[in-house]
Amino acid sequence: MSSDTKHRPRRMRSSYSSLTAHGEPWVWLTGGALALAIMMITGLLAFIAFRGASTFWPVPLELVELADGGRALGEVSERERAEAATAKTAGRGSRRLVRTANFEVSGHHYQWFDDTAIVRASRPEWATVVERLEGGRFHGFPLRLLHGDEVIAVGPEETWKAFEREHPVVRRRWREAMRIDRHERGLLQRQLRAARLAVVQARLDGGPAVAGSGAVSAGQKAATAAEQEVIARVGRQSAEMDARTGRLRNENEGWGLEVETADGIKKVIPLEGIVRACQPNRLSLAGKFGVYGSRWREFVGDDPREANSAGGVFPAIWGTVAMTLIMALLVAPFGVLAALYLREYASPGAVTTAVRIAINNLAGVPSIVYGAFGLGFFCYALGGGIDELFFRASLVADNQPTFGTGGLLWASLTLALLTLPVVIVATEEALSAVPNSMREGSYACGAGKWQTIRRIVLPRALPGIMTGLILAMARGAGEVAPLMLVGVKKLALDLPIDGTFPFVHPEREFMHLAYLIYDVGFQSPNSQAAKPMVFTITFLLVTIIALLNVAAIWIRSRLKRRYVAQQF
């Protein structure tokens, strides 16, 4: 210490330097950033969960009586303070959005009502929501239950009792008829087509010379005979089905529920067209839960109807899960092998580094580019080639590609390509985390390179590889853009696995929840009614991805316990 500082009074540390020295602001800054991130994520999830879960809760019906004598019955779905300029009366009014339904009568699904124009709002006991197969919901009061000319019940209470008794029976018959039409008839159609294509195939097999000369080969004759046989059999079975469905339809014929709307219009709704009816103002809590559960069951287990804005999303759930799992199955071996070569066999150098950088860059390519590549390469080039080789008959006869268009297999492959960099990078990291002492120990025991990799390195790296796979699955399951090009459709009710030979149909187009969000949310004719569905589908998608990840994490933690040392 020099002499001039000796006499200077000791400088007090300013509060600022003391703060930076102790790092308090940095703790706050970093902690705050984390807290903000967590808040945003949990906020988003909570919002989706709340909106998604509340969609199906039965909301009370409100009867709105207007000053001009108009009446409307519906669920209040939104309230807002109207701006003074738009309110009819001066001052600050407010208004409510009511889901009035009854589109074919009123021309609206939803209507705004100014609170100032409302004289009285009540919740009448017998107000009924009727969810129909077609035409959306119908709100009204039950009047009578009809069977042809016969009146089964009169008055709301009687009618409701009778409805609850008869409706399940009618619906059961309707479901049976639908099953026959959709499933069994579809089967027959496929058999017919297969037989027809066999004939075309036989002609193609005969070669151009035979086809040109008009001579008929033995194979062609056999195929034609087989086709005739199939046509005859399908004709017989089809007639039998007609009889069965005719009987069922006849029994359902004439059953109807007469409903009166709030403004006095009477309408008879055929019973078989009613999916569900309930009276939310009368329901007890248990009854509400019953309706709620029944709506969820329909949502998860049934096919969509009314342009996807109602009904269920079962085919989309199926498609999402199947595509994600197939993608994981495809990307795992592919990515792991590539990473193994890069890390274990390739000698480090400029080329390896360049390849590694290229792989990292692939992760940044916009996903729609992968979609375009998948369409061009997988669907058109690969699929077209397969069609030329094995499915020419379909191409010639119906001008219809089999593999040469989008499908589950091509979509899974495209997404596998998309997520490949994630898996390669994660696997490489996992491999480099395996201590060299283990490799050396194995070599010292006289193991070869592949034996060391298979018995020591891979098991030890497996949890890390699983981490990569989890990331890949999460990325792939939420991807929409490339899927639109390579096989996802607005509506595809034939699942890629079913009871018809060969049972697995990887060439079929499929539905996907993420695409459904886009479709329902932005392509639906009835966007107000579709909005809650968007939340519900999002909620479902997030839940499914979470479940897939939880399963993968569970497997990983088991592997970890088995293979990775606890440090001592």
Added chain:
Amino acid sequence: MNIQAETTPERGGQPEAFSAAVPADRLQAVAAGRDVPAEVHPEVREVTPVLEIDRFNLWYGGKQALHGITMPIPHNKVTALIGPSGCGKSTLLRSVNRLNDLVQSARITGDMRLNGDSIYDPRMDVIELRKRMGMVFQKPNPFPMSIYENVVYALRIDGENNRAVLDEVCELSLRGAALWDEVKDRLHESAIGLSGGQQQRLCIARAIAAEPEVLLLDEPCSALDPIATGKVEELIQELRGRYSVLIVTHNMQQASRTSDYTAFMYLGRLIEYGSTSGIFTKPILRETEAYVTGRFG
């Protein structure tokens, strides 16, 4: 002492030990890069060697790590390699089973012979060669599998799947490594749950499972606590007479307690080689005496 600076730039630690009190002229000659013949005690010339190291040189890139090492390793005896860090003990050990092949820049001249077979013969199958040796490393490295599978690993990769044979080898090896009584009830549990000392004895069991002609121990106790060290040393005592052991150690007491022969190395050269009692009680060179008594190193 300007020698320090010009000789071992990257290992600044050792030359500081040259104090005026230490007789260091031979070591200085070595450090200056001059060839110094190794002092080999007469009793070494009479042994039956299991392994003969013959004018062995090794380079890592442009840097020579071993200089003309010539020494016989006696059959069924314990031979210790001592010397300060970086003197090439471990490199020599890893050259015996050609683990240095994994290092891209490594280059050798000279040869080693295992029971008369040339180790560096181009026709020698490295994998077959390594099966004739066992090696234990500085840090215990149990494989991520059960204790049982760890022990029989060498047999498994050889394609041996006969349960009876594997069971027998497993028990014999674990007994040989003095671990049987501690683990016999949990053979099929993960080896990773064992303590450090147990893991190292497991590695020894794994190394002796294939009946090796030579057992290479690379500072097997340096990562262990004194009690585990004691157990491993006891084990080496028991292995004496049944296996030919080549052990690298930093611990003078360990070398004197466990080995029959001791070789002192410095900067990649063999300085003195003789029976352990000879090296520790009446070494030929003052430098060796200085090192084993702890006056430098």
